[in-house]
Each structure stands twice: as structure tokens, then as C-alpha cells.
Amino acid sequence: MVDVAVIGAGQTKYGNHQLGLKGMWAEAAENAFSSVDKNFDPRQIDEAFIGSVAFGGAQLGNTAALMTEHSGMDGIPVRRVENACASSGFALRDAWMAIKSGQADIVVAGGIEKMNDLSAERKRFWLGVSGDTEWERLAGLTFPGTYALMARRHFHEHASSHDDLVHISVKNHLHGFDNEHAHLRKEVSFEKANSGFMVADPLTLYDCCPTSDGASCVILAADHVVRKFTDDPVWIRSSGAASDRLALHDRPSITQLVATQKASQSAYSAAGLTAKDMDLAEVHDCFTIAELMATEDLGFSEHGKGGGFAREGQGIRNEGSVCINPSGGLKSKGHPLGATGTGQAVEVFKQLRGTVEDSRQVRDAELGLTHNVGGSGATCAVHIFGRERNV
Amino acid sequence: MSDDQHWKGYLVVEAKDSLFIQSSYVHEDKIVYGPDSDSTTMAIAAIQFMHSKGHRIKSIHLPDSIDATTVYLATGVDSSLHNDDLQFDEIKWDILVGEEATLVVAKTDAEEYDFEAPTDVEIIDADFHHDMGEAWCSEQALTHVSQGAYVSHSQYLEGARARLSLSSQSVEGGLIWPPRQLDSEGGRLPSETEVLIAEAEVESWTRLSAAGAPSEFSLRAPILGGLQTLLVRFNQGPRGVFLVTDDVDYSPSIGDTVHFAVRKIYAQEGIIRYGLKALPKR
Numbered sequence: 207m208v209d210v211a212v213i214g215a216g217q218t219k220y221g222n223h224q225l226g227l228k229g230m231w232a233e234a235a236e237n238a239f240s241s242v243d244k245n246f247d248p249r250q251i252d253e254a255f256i257g258s259v260a261f262g263g264a265q266l267g268n269t270a271a272l273m274t275e276h277s278g279m280d281g282i283p284v285r286r287v288e289n290a291c292a293s294s295g296f297a298l299r300d301a302w303m304a305i306k307s308g309q310a311d312i313v314v315a316g317g318i319e320k321m322n323d324l325s326a327e328r329k330r331f332w333l334g335v336s337g338d339t340e341w342e343r344l345a346g347l348t349f350p351g352t353y354a355l356m357a358r359r360h361f362h363e364h365a366s367s368h369d370d371l372v373h374i375s376v377k378n379h380l381h382g383f384d385n386e387h388a389h390l391r392k393e394v395s396f397e398k399a400n401s402g403f404m405v406a407d408p409l410t411l412y413d414c415c416p417t418s419d420g421a422s423c424v425i426l427a428a429d430h431v432v433r434k435f436t437d438d439p440v441w442i443r444s445s446g447a448a449s450d451r452l453a454l455h456d457r458p459s460i461t462q463l464v465a466t467q468k469a470s471q472s473a474y475s476a477a478g479l480t481a482k483d484m485d486l487a488e489v490h491d492c493f494t495i496a497e498l499m500a501t502e503d504l505g506f507s508e509h510g511k512g513g514g515f516a517r518e519g520q521g522i523r524n525e526g527s528v529c530i531n532p533s534g535g536l537k538s539k540g541h542p543l544g545a546t547g548t549g550q551a552v553e554v555f556k557q558l559r560g561t562v563e564d565s566r567q568v569r570d571a572e573l574g575l576t577h578n579v580g581g582s583g584a585t586c587a588v589h590i591f592g593r594e595r596n597v
Numbered sequence: 598m599s600d601d602q603h604w605k606g607y608l609v610v611e612a613k614d615s616l617f618i619q620s621s622y623v624h625e626d627k628i629v630y631g632p633d634s635d636s637t638t639m640a641i642a643a644i645q646f647m648h649s650k651g652h653r654i655k656s657i658h659l660p661d662s663i664d665a666t667t668v669y670l671a672t673g674v675d676s677s678l679h680n681d682d683l684q685f686d687e688i689k690w691d692i693l694v695g696e697e698a699t700l701v702v703a704k705t706d707a708e709e710y711d712f713e714a715p716t717d718v719e720i721i722d723a724d725f726h727h728d729m730g731e732a733w734c735s736e737q738a739l740t741h742v743s744q745g746a747y748v749s750h751s752q753y754l755e756g757a758r759a760r761l762s763l764s765s766q767s768v769e770g771g772l773i774w775p776p777r778q779l780d781s782e783g784g785r786l787p788s789e790t791e792v793l794i795a796e797a798e799v800e801s802w803t804r805l806s807a808a809g810a811p812s813e814f815s816l817r818a819p820i821l822g823g824l825q826t827l828l829v830r831f832n833q834g835p836r837g838v839f840l841v842t843d844d845v846d847y848s849p850s851i852g853d854t855v856h857f858a859v860r861k862i863y864a865q866e867g868i869i870r871y872g873l874k875a876l877p878k879r
Binding site for chain 2: 334
């Protein structure tokens, strides 16, 4: 079976962009192209998968064709991938599968979202659209509310508390502070993060990721062409994905995400690795409780012990057992829905190649993981990356 | 002899083969509907009360102001407004709506009603009453259409019976609610035949700030100070998420028991969508 490597990756800064869709995508693609060490020409790309929810930016249909048209990829097969906030995590999986199948040698996976060009009232239309709208949204739930239900139940069932979530918020702001691509580059004290405006009880503003614009782009290549482009590839050791019921009330438990558990078990198994082998993980912390649960579901801590993991600083860069969200995560780096999954891959690519800012570098990073969740856990894609190919 | 009681957030006075029901709110000496109630929600509560007392109401005369489809979906009681084939003389019960927020359910051949008015009423805050009334008026405008996660009337109706009556699907191993389509073997799940007991335990809850409310609630959430939602488990197993009724001051706790009443959820394109909301058990 063909092995797949990342040969280039780039993104825009996340935040409130002046650029529109075309400009943002062009910037991300340009950064990805220029990160390839040698001989790269976008006309060599065979296929592209671009994740987007099409929140704003005026292009609801055929988004992907518009993006490739403006980035030197005219004429190739391309499609938009939509799986809510996991859109580009699945675009990455699709791109990986396209090469694995032997149908393509060089494939682009990317994502884009323009979110801050809508008025406050139009933004409201989009709240909770990726949950079970007929039942959850009509019960007043948007994602802050959905994750608030999970948090309160987690506090009830396990020895966790809001203080644990505050520790996660503080850590991710610390990690994102030196990230030139991060939306919110500010360190936050425990006291500050513990005194935020209540968004959905018990979650405050400091438990929620920002609404970001941004684009990200990753270039994958088959093993037999990799050396034409780089001597320093990052290999995709495995890809795992799963789904779960859309609505919280249809799941047996709301304190764990079964899709994350299945996707990560699939990825670990395929790579012959475990959570203990990971040096870093970009996890989907749309809300701090989501990171707490992810540390459990991905196997970094036992089920119910994610609060202690956060409290003990286990996820802090170069201090804990594994660096969780070295980029700052969705909380600090930002969350342009469709761009988030491949944006996580950009961070892991750079960390494993040692090309992030010195202050952010995870020491001796050999293996990293990305975890991208759609909605409140209905879809999940997990990828494991390594400096070495699968044995 | 009459005796007023609380029932699904309303006040009821029961007499032989008849019932008087009214809102528990007063404004300027008039009985007025609560913030998410109307004659339809009160008619449903009245019929459910009569059913709970053993009256076998199968069909009823309804005034035009009552949403007959919603009454039918919530209670199974038909009316000529909902069913053209229903013969006028087949119907043995009437609902009569008063000028204020009151109504009477009685047999069609009843000659007179004699009810002692309930006294356990509450004066509603005048500004709150006014603002909520204005918000509902705006929301019911034909031009008021939510975008994004637009739930069409057709999509709403697909689940309306389960939403209004808690009708569930009976399968080996338990009950399914809300209804599902195919099972894990690809077979069609049975239609809804079992009605869940309308009582459940709170498993989690949240209060969403007004700024974060979905667009369906954007006019009323600021007046209410946010939206309160419960995740509950019914005694028969299924779980669901429900808004708390707008007319209770309730601070939930995990483990609380709640019951349910039909209330207005939201309106758009001139159509009110009704559904069950949670009330703390008194």
C-alpha cells in the first residue's frame, strides 16, 4: 500500500480578516506551495478537497472550484467537503484516501471559512446549525449550550470542576501567545479566565473559542514522488474517522464522545501506536470542556480523569506528559470552521519539522496527532503524523 | 361544589362533566395569558385534564382561534376544524373560549356552568407582559423567517406528534423517542404507539445568554434574560432536551423531577410552532 506524506503546508493568520474567500485561500495556498522544499508547481496537483461550511463569504455552492481557480489549480477534480467543524479534517482524510487508492500522486487538502463578514443578526442564524436542529435548536440549544450540558454532567459524574476548564483556557492562551497565526494572542491569568461573562452556564467567555476567518492548505504526496519535493517529509502514519448520533439525547453518555474514541482507536491501531507515544496533539477545543473530554477519549487520561490531567498541567508544552494544543488550539489560535482541521495539520507539520517559532517548539517532537470534531461530536477525524514512515 | 387546582401551569376548577381553566396571571384586573401560552395551549391542558379524570373525549367543537391540528396531535382529540369528515352531531363536547384568558370544556348538552373563580392568581409584571406580547406579534409576521438552520413547517410536522404527545416507538428492549427511521439491520422501525409518561428526571441543564440564542428566539430571549434548557431522562428510558416554560422562576438541579406542558415554542411565516416545555414538579 502506498504511504502518504505531507510535503508542504501553510495557512493564513486566523482572526478578523480584511481579505475575502479568494484572497484568504490564495494566501494559504501560496504559503503551502512555498513551504515545499524543491521543484513544486501547482500544476502538478492531481486533485483537491476543500473543507468549508460556507458560513459567510458569499459562495455557498461550488466553493472549491472558485478556490482552485484562484490558486493555480485550474481544471483539476475538486470538491467542497462539509462535515461541520470537521470539514477539513475529513478533506484531509479524503485526500489521504485518494493517494492510498492509487488514483492520485499529489493532492491538496484544505479548508476555508469567512465568519466575520456577517452582521450579528445573520451570524445568529448560523448558531447551532450543525446539531440536531429540529430537536436541539428548537429547545434553545446552540453549541455553547450543548457543551454546557456536557460540562455540568461531567462535573456531576466525575471529580471535575469549572476550575479544571479554567486551567485549559489559561494553558491554551499561553501556547497561542507566540503563535504568529493565532487569533487571540494574549496570556490570560487564572483569575481573569475564571471571571468571564457567562455564555451558557457553566461556560463563560473564556471557555469558548472565538469566531475566526481563515484558510489552511496541506499538500500530500505519494511515497514514490515525495523525494522529488523534499528530503524532510512528515508522514501520515494513519487516518481514523467515525460518526455518532447528532443529538446529545440520542447518545448513551454525554460525558464522552464515542466518535472520538472510535476514530482514535482506529488511527492508533493502524499506526501500531498508542496515546502514550504521542509528543503533541492538536485537539478540538471549541470549548474547554471539549478539550477535557478529548484528553480522556483520545487516551491521554483515563475516563473521568481529564479534570485532574488539566489541573496537574499535563498538557503544558515541554512540562507535561504530552503537549496538548501547542498552537493555542481553537481557544487561542481560533476556529474558522472549515479551515480548522487542516490548520491543525499545518501546526503538526511545522512542529515535527521544527519550523515553528523557537518559543513554541515542542522538544524532540517525533509523533503528533490531530483531532477534528464536527458539531457536538457527530463526526470526528483523527490523523497521526510522524517523522518516520510506518514500519 | 368546586375546587380550584394547579394543572400544567394553569388553574382549573372541576365540575360534573365540565371544566373551567384559566391562566394564573392578572394584568389590570384582567386574566391574561402567560408569556408562552394561548388558547390552544390551554385547550390542550384542559383536554388532558379531562382525560386524566377518565372522560373519554374523542372529538370536540373548537372555536377558530384554537389550532385544531395542534390539539389533535397533542391529545388525539379530533374536531371538524381538523377533520372535514367529522359529522357535527358526532361531537359530544365543546370548548368555549372566554373574553379573558379562560375557557370551559363541557358536554354539548350541558345546560349551565357554575364555577367558582380560582383565587390563586399572580399579577404579571406590566412591562414584561407588554414586551412579550409585542415580541410574539413581530415573530408571527409573515416576513419573520429564520435562516441558517431553517426548520420548515413540513419538517416541523414530521415530528410534531412525538413532540406534542411524547408518542414513542416500541421495540424489543425499550422505547424510542424522538422517533427514528430504520434500525441497525436496515428494517423500518414501527410507528409510534406508546406514549411516554410525561415526567422525567433532570440529567443536566444550562442557561444560555440572550446574545447566544438561536434566531428563532432572538426577539424573546433578551426579555426572558436568556433561555433555560434541560436534558432529561424519562422513566421509561428515552431522553430529550426541553426548554423550561417561560412563566416559571425555576433554578434546576440535577436529579429534579419535571413534568411537561404544551406551550408556544416560536413562530415564523405566520405559523406558531408548539411543543412541550418543562415545568418543575410542585
